[in-house]
Amino acid sequence: DGGITQSPKYLFRKEGQNVTLSCEQNLNHDAMYWYRQDPGQGLRLIYYSQIVNDFQKGDIAEGYSVSREKKESFPLTVTSAQKNPTAFYLCASSFEAGKVSGANVLTFGAGSRLTVL
Amino acid sequence: GDSVTQMEGPVTLSEEAFLTINCTYTATGYPSLFWYVQYPGEGLQLLLKATKADDKGSNKGFEATYRKETTSFHLEKGSVQVSDSAVYFCALDNFNKFYFGSGTKLNVKP
Numbered sequence: 485d486g487g488i489t490q491s492p493k494y495l496f497r498k499e500g501q502n503v504t505l506s507c508e509q510n511l512n513h514d515a516m517y518w519y520r521q522d523p524g525q526g527l528r529l530i531y532y533s534q535i536v537n538d539f540q541k542g543d544i545a546e547g548y549s550v551s552r553e554k555k556e557s558f559p560l561t562v563t564s565a566q567k568n569p570t571a572f573y574l575c576a577s578s579f580e581a582g583k584v585s586g587a588n589v590l591t592f593g594a595g596s597r598l599t600v601l
Numbered sequence: 602g603d604s605v606t607q608m609e610g611p612v613t614l615s616e617e618a619f620l621t622i623n624c625t626y627t628a629t630g631y632p633s634l635f636w637y638v639q640y641p642g643e644g645l646q647l648l649l650k651a652t653k654a655d656d657k658g659s660n661k662g663f664e665a666t667y668r669k670e671t672t673s674f675h676l677e678k679g680s681v682q683v684s685d686s687a688v689y690f691c692a693l694d695n696f697n698k699f700y701f702g703s704g705t706k707l708n709v710k711p
Contacts (some may be wrong), residue, residue: 489643515697519648526690526703527645534697578697587633587652590692590699592644 486511490575490593497562497569497600505560505596507575513591514580516558520544521572530573532578533558543600563596570600603628607691607702614677614681614709615620622676622705624691626667634658634667634674639688639704648689681709 488509497503507516515534519527529542533552547566552558558577562569575593608623626634633652637645649658652667663678672692686709691702 488644517699524706527701576645578694578699580697587635587650588694588697589635589647589650590694592637592646594644595642597642 488575488577488591490544490573493594493596495596495598497597499600500564501536502561502563503598505562505573505575507560507593508556509557509558509575509577509591509593510556511577513577514555515578516552517556517576517578517590518542518548518560519574519576520548521574530560539560546551549572569598570586572597603632603693603695603698603700605691605693605700605702607705609703610688610706611655611693612705612707613631614707616709616711617680619710620676620678620681620685621706622691622707624676624702626672626674626685626693626700627692628693628695628700630695632695634665635694636663636665636674636676637690637691637692637701639690640685647692673683682709683709683711685709 491506517532518530531550533539549561573596578590604627635650636648638648639645649660651658651667657666665676688704690704
C-alpha cells in the first residue's frame with residue numbers, strides 16, 4: 485500500500501542536541517511538506533519542497549533544516565537553535581499543481597512527537 | 602493572502618445529534634476545498650473534498666458544499682456517533698499552497 489512513513493513516532497531530545505525526523509513516501513508525489521502542530525492548535529508550515537534538490541521556507545523555518553536529495557525522502561532536522569521544539573511534527577506530500585485533474589489531495593504521515601527533556 | 606477560518610471548539614454533542622462546523626475562506630482564483638479529520642495521536646486523514654462551486658463532497662455521512670457566493674464550506678452530519686469524536690480541519694489548496702483552519706474539536710457523548 486502506498487503511503488507516508490514517519491519515524492520515529494516518539495523522540496526525546498536533550499537541550500542542545502540536533503535531531504532528525506525521517507519522512508519517506510512511496511506515492512510518487514512531487515511535493516513534500518513539514519508541519520508543526522502544538523497542543524490545541526492548527527498546523528504551521530515549516531518547510532516545503534516541490535522538486536528534488538529544491539525547498540522553500542514556510543512560516544516558521546527558524547531553527548529547522550531540511551534536504552531533498554531523493555524524490556521519496558524529505559528529512560527534517562530540528563537544531564539546537566530551535567528554542568521550543570517540543571511539538572507534534574507532521575510530514576505530508578502531494579502531486580505537483582496541475583498534474584492531476586480534480587483536487588490535489590495532501591496526504592499525511594502518522595506524525596512524530598518530539599519532547600525536549 | 603489566502604486563509605481559512607473555522608469555528609472554535611470544542612463542540613460537544615450527544616449521540617445522534619446534528620452537527621455543523623462552520624468554515625469560511627479567503628482566496629484568489631478557484632481553490633479546492635477540503636475537510637480533514639485527526640484522531641488523537643495520529644496524522645490528518647482526508648474526510649471529503651470539493652473542487653468547484655456548488656460541488657458537494659461527502660463521506661461516511663459527512664457532507665459539505667462549496668459555496669462560492671458566501672465563500673463557505675460548512676461541514677454537516679445528520680446523526681453523529683461517539684466514534685466521530687476528533688479534531689476537524691477545514692483547508693484549501695491554491696496551486697499547491699495549502700492553508701488550514703485552526704481545527705475544531707468535536708466531543709460526542711453517549
